[in-house]
Amino acid sequence: MIYSYAKILAATLQSEAEQLKKRERTRMRLLIAGCQLLDEQSLSLLTISQICKRADIAQGTFYLHFNDRHHFVSKLLGGFIAFLQQQMRLEAQSGAEDGIRATTAAYVWLFEANLGLMKCLVHHLEDFPETRQAFLTLNKEWADRVASSTKRKWAADDMPAPFGDDELLRRAYALGGLVDQYLTALLLHRDPVLDDLSKDRSCVISSLSDIWKQGLKL
Numbered sequence: 001m002i003y004s005y006a007k008i009l010a011a012t013l014q015s016e017a018e019q020l021k022k023r024e025r026t027r028m029r030l031l032i033a034g035c036q037l038l039d040e041q042s043l044s045l046l047t048i049s050q051i052c053k054r055a056d057i058a059q060g061t062f063y064l065h066f067n068d069r070h071h072f073v074s075k076l077l078g079g080f081i082a083f084l085q086q087q088m089r090l091e092a093q094s095g096a097e098d099g100i101r102a103t104t105a106a107y108v109w110l111f112e113a114n115l116g117l118m119k120c121l122v123h124h125l126e127d128f129p130e131t132r133q134a135f136l137t138l139n140k141e142w143a144d145r146v147a148s149s150t151k152r153k154w155a156a157d158d159m160p161a162p163f164g165d166d167e168l169l170r171r172a173y174a175l176g177g178l179v180d181q182y183l184t185a186l187l188l189h190r191d192p193v194l195d196d197l198s199k200d201r202s203c204v205i206s207s208l209s210d211i212w213k214q215g216l217k218l
Helices: 005-015 022-040 048-055 069-094 099-113 115-123 129-156 165-188 192-197 201-215
Strands: none
Touching: 005 022, 005 069, 022 048, 022 069, 022 115, 048 069, 069 099, 069 115, 069 129, 099 115, 099 165, 099 201, 115 165, 129 165, 165 192, 165 201
């Protein structure tokens, strides 16, 4: 599976170049350039001229696709959130034997493969109301999915529900926030102590998966 949004866009552009209209190809090149630049620098330094230079597109052409820099970033982040949503759904469906570990692993790799975009989601959502709402919707869908799969697991194990629906959702949100905080400290803030403890990503995935399971009484 490809976890990088930029690589997914580039692969799509390459494989479907003949089917895509020129306008669609140009837009994708601009989005790929945005992903790449955000991996190299902070959002505050990102400029339209940089995006166009990286995409090898005339600056005037940029405005045929996006109103301004804010509109560009909003659409880029919105597309990335939809990509995250799709990838997590696929992992949830394919991880039959240990769904929690499969989805936790996928999220770790998705976070690490898209650091610039994840940094924007962690630190700049308030600047993009539409993107913020899309991200909140993603979190809500994921919490609901976790709650539903947890109740199915309790039933399959013939286990009385240890707590009600509200508590289950609270735990899903809290555990998701814990994972985000860990990965933010490790991958964005580059905490040296955490980095030393997390060199083996399989151990990180195991720890986070165990915390999910214990928190959900699985």
